Amino acid sequence: MQWLRQGSVGVLSALLMACAPATRVILLPEGAGKHTAVDVKGALGTVSLTAPYQTANVDKSGSVELTETDPMVVLDRYGAILAHMPAAEEQFLLYFEVGGAELTDVSKAQLPTILERARARKGGEIIVIGHTDRVGAVPANDALSLERARAIRQLLMDQGFKPELIDAVGRGERSPLVPTDDEVAEPQNRRAEIIVR
16 A cells, blocks of 8 residues: 655555555645654664655555655656645734734734635645743742633634634643743743634
């Protein structure tokens, strides 16, 4: 069987070809400058695919061979499958004023783009993940991050986006964009990650 691998998004199977290896795995580009990798293990060895279009061919004995392919070959051979793959998710960062759930003016201006991108997708789900900097107590930051996520959810619903397609979660100070010591006010950590998929 042959397999295509697109970053961490998923694995798709294709039809067997008469002279093809028992298994073929091709690492496709993830997009947006993300780097991905996958290990392919056979009975007689393992190879790591770390660059787009690297290919692992596993023969019937379990031997694994590392090769490369060309984007045009992949498109020619697997174009029908690739046409049915979901679009890669899009991510946006929005930032907040100090101590509350009020977006900065620059971040407010991004909301129409986020809505447009979500409405253009089949399914069009939005995940809002609120964050804080490390100023304040952990329980208070947990509550503030959820308040921030819910505030953005409400802004999107106020623009007519379906509530059942928006999830809002808070991560507090646990996942800083910029690592800092405790009690350091870092504007880039006062944020919400918006995932449109």
